Amino acid sequence: MDEVRSTTAWVASHSSHVNIDSLEIEKVVDSMQGNIPVVEWDFEKIHYFDNGPLTVQYMFVLDALNFCFWPDKDLNYDHFAMGLKEALENDKSALDADHLQTYTGPELRKMLKWPRPLPSEEERVRLLHEVGQELERSFGGEAANLVKSSGNSAATLVKLIARHFPGFRDHALYKGRQIFLYKRAQIFVADLWGAFKGKSFGNFDDVNSITIFADYIVPAVLRQLGVLKYSSALCKMVDSDMEIVPGTEEEVELRACSIHAVEKMRELIKKKFGKQVLSIEIDLWLWSYGVRIPTLPHHRTLSIYY
Numbered sequence: 001m002d003e004v005r006s007t008t009a010w011v012a013s014h015s016s017h018v019n020i021d022s023l024e025i026e027k028v029v030d031s032m033q034g035n036i037p038v039v040e041w042d043f044e045k046i047h048y049f050d051n052g053p054l055t056v057q058y059m060f061v062l063d064a065l066n067f068c069f070w071p072d073k074d075l076n077y078d079h080f081a082m083g084l085k086e087a088l089e090n091d092k093s094a095l096d097a098d099h100l101q102t103y104t105g106p107e108l109r110k111m112l113k114w115p116r117p118l119p120s121e122e123e124r125v126r127l128l129h130e131v132g133q134e135l136e137r138s139f140g141g142e143a144a145n146l147v148k149s150s151g152n153s154a155a156t157l158v159k160l161i162a163r164h165f166p167g168f169r170d171h172a173l174y175k176g177r178q179i180f181l182y183k184r185a186q187i188f189v190a191d192l193w194g195a196f197k198g199k200s201f202g203n204f205d206d207v208n209s210i211t212i213f214a215d216y217i218v219p220a221v222l223r224q225l226g227v228l229k230y231s232s233a234l235c236k237m238v239d240s241d242m243e244i245v246p247g248t249e250e251e252v253e254l255r256a257c258s259i260h261a262v263e264k265m266r267e268l269i270k271k272k273f274g275k276q277v278l279s280i281e282i283d284l285w286l287w288s289y290g291v292r293i294p295t296l297p298h299h300r301t302l303s304i305y306y
């Protein structure tokens, strides 16, 4: 996680299209007196939860597919969460490692009750197969064993996921440097922590090492708050729904500056109010705020990472 922190800080200090406004961070922090609004995990009441290993399997599969819903304007994250939940409730073996390896696009669509091809459907199916194969090869078929191998360390779990599952290797090259973002791997840790309320499979000694999850909602909220300032060219691209090519400076800056801005917010809360706030808590507040404003313009990049 140190790599996520240090490389995104480097992007922020070399940024050409996105600027972090420290004064606005201070205003936000002061206006809340350092108290981040508490948002309950699964405030939407959409997730599968049985307090056991099957919940871990559900979360891992969901986070393997947790990217890029926007190309279909009627589709969102909730459809995936609820679809997988219902599939599991009807058939406890629906997400077993051997099953995951055989799903086809039409079968995935049917499971999610989606009437037409999903965005990046072939990639989603490939990622499901990858998860099934590697869980079977290295973890006895169970994501719960992957989590157990992390020894209650969030940082170790993210590393293990990146090592074993290429689809989770959310890196970018920026001005000649490798930048680490790890959105889906980190969100899996946060989902476990939230679902199990920091106990059992959600017990991580270093949960504060996790950063926010750089998706397409959080940068939009930080912009709305005035914390991120975009260049006028980037404003036009985002506001006109123009696609931003993955790996471009603009895309990497949007994501990396979001991570760094929230780290700065945490530091300021600590300095001014003596409170230790988790990035996960800030993320959940920002994200839940953003998804409640469907008209909020967000950047559009075709990606499997977020």
Ligand SMILES: Nc1nc2c(c(CN[C@H]3C=C[C@H](O)[C@@H]3O)cn2[C@@H]2O[C@H](COP(=O)(O)O)[C@@H](O)[C@H]2O)c(=O)[nH]1
Residues within 6 Å of the ligand: 040, 041, 042, 043, 044, 066, 067, 068, 069, 070, 075, 076, 077, 078, 187, 191, 194, 212, 213, 214, 215, 216, 217, 218, 283, 284, 287, 291, 306
């Ligand atoms: N930063 C951040 N990004 C998140 C999530 C979540 C869901 N988190 C669960 C955990 C607790 C809650 O109760 C949620 O159930 C999804 N996303 C991202 O949003 C985008 C989807 O947007 P739309 O197309 O409107 O559905 C897409 O990139 C998706 O990957 C989060 O928490 N943080």
